Amino acid sequence: MAIADHRDDEEGQDQDRESSAALSWLARAMSLLGLCLFLGAVGVLGYEGLFRSGGDPVIRARVETVAAMGGQWHARITAFNTGGTTGAQVTVEGILMRDGQMVERSYTVFDYVPAGSEQDGGLFFTRDPGQYELRLRVLGYAEP
Amino acid sequence: MEITRQRALLHNDADFARALARAAAGAIIFALPLMMTMEMWELGFYIDRFRLALFLALTVPLLFGLSYFSGFEETFSWQDDLTDALAAFAVGFIVSALMLGLLGIITPDQPFTQIVGKIALQSVPASIGAMLARKQLGQDDNPRQEQRQRSSYAGELFLMMAGALFVGFNVAPTEEMVLIAYKMTPWHTLALACLSVAMLHVFVYQLGFQGQENAGNLGFRSLFMQFTLAGYGIALLIGTYLLWTFERTVGLSAMEMVTVIVVLGFPCTLGAATARLIV
Incomplete structure (x- = not known):
């Protein structure tokens, strides 16, 4: 028994020496991929942190399309943030104006408008926005 | 003979492929609760980039340490541990990307850095899960080897830290942490802290950290000081670090x-x- 164990140990050492020289190509490939993903992710985040982030959210809104829908009018809007930080609970108000008078008002809240991205939403009106002047205004945001 | 077989795992394509599949399963199992947590997706884009x-940078040393104690491969040299850690990171990252894509959390029209942020945050628990998969899903090949490594004091503290990070991470991103704190009075807080310490001590005592031979020689006081209090200190430090990372402490008063x-910390x-059971 002891002799058998001893022989196994010797074989093990021999194989150890051989195998440490030749790591499985799959193990090499996966660890190399891991290294690339790691450096890539840290690099992108670090770059973003150094050059792109910080400052205030700069959020504006634009009207995309207006269509009649189920007895009311639907204005699709997009809120976009060109600033360096994310705005939360971004409130966008749409007002239908005629001759400087407010005719109708509606608003919506975006949970988040991340830095550098766009979020879509919609406003409903009982009157056709095409007949009036539709003004969009971003009312405010909270820091997430 | 046993050692030869395990050594060969990292050096044999078929065995390594099986270990990779197991790691991917572990990544999904351990990270799924966080993949389906709304705050994780949001943190992915608004969390401070640095x-x-x-x-993320601390994850690889953590994986390296976990590989040393129990990776998804038995490892014997630091090169093997590093290979192991990087492969686990790759598995965690890829699994996170696939799952987030499948769940519709990341879409091609999102800005690139937002996608990277979401995947990167998710890949931390996923790669830890990939690393733990061997212990949890595979058979315990060589308990003697692990026990030897674990019986050092620094090793025990490292395992406690890894366990604290892993379990703490599962709840730290949620808004409930701060909400619960708002609901608690100072007496509640004191009671929770006492319960945490008592619970930790029971586990330390029951599981006989440091190996049986040493735990038997240590008196209540030294066991309490060396493991229980040290462990609670580590848990609080890890908790603080997680809260700082997720920016949950901004604007809170000292008491809150x-x-x-x-x-x-709980x-x-x-x-x-x-940690000994999980890792």
Whole structure:
């Protein structure tokens, strides 16, 4: 028994020496991929942190399309943030104006408008926005 | 003979492929609760980039340490541990990307950095899960080897830290941490802290950290000081670090901050106490 164990140990050492020289190509490939993903992710985040982030959210809104829908009018809007930080609970108000008078008002809240991205939403009106002047205004945001 | 077989795992394509599949399963199992947590997706784009980069950078040393104690491969040299750690990171990252894509959390029209942020944050628990998969899903090949490595004091503290980080991470991103802190009075906080320490001590005592021979020689006081209090300190530090990373402490008063650290300290303590079972 002891002799058998001893022989196994010797074989093990021999194989150890051989195998440490030749790591499985799959193990090499996966660890190399891991290294690339790691450096890539840290690099992108670090770059973003150094050059792109910080400052205030700069959020504006634009009207995309207006269509009649189920007895009311639907204005699709997009809120976009060109600033360096994310705005939360971004409130966008749409007002239908005629001759400087407010005719109708509606608003919506975006949970988040991340830095550098766009979020879509919609406003409903009982009157056709095409007949009036539709003004969009971003009312405010909270820091997430 | 046994050692030869295990040594060969990292050096044999078929065995390594099987280990990779197991690691992917582990990544999904351990990270799924966080993949389906709304706050994780949101943190992916609004979390401070440097804090996320630092968090990610600390993951690889953590994986390296976990590989040393129990990776998804038996490893014997630091090169093998590094290979192991990087492969686990690759598995965690890819699994996170696929799952987030499948769940519709990341879409091609999102800005690139937002996608990277979401995947990067998710890949931390996923790659830890990939690393733990061997212990949890595979058979325990060589308990003697592990026990030897684990019986060092620094090793025990490292395992406690890893356990605290892993369990703490599962709840730290949620808004409930701060919400619970708002609901608690100072007496609640004190009671929770006492419960955490008591629970940790019971686990330390029951599981006989440091190996039976040493635990038997240590008296209550030294066991309490060396493991229980040290473990609770680690749990609180990890909790504080997680809260800082997720920016949950901004604008809180000192009292509220202590409360929220104790609140998160509880799951972290649970992780530290049960680290031997998980890791």
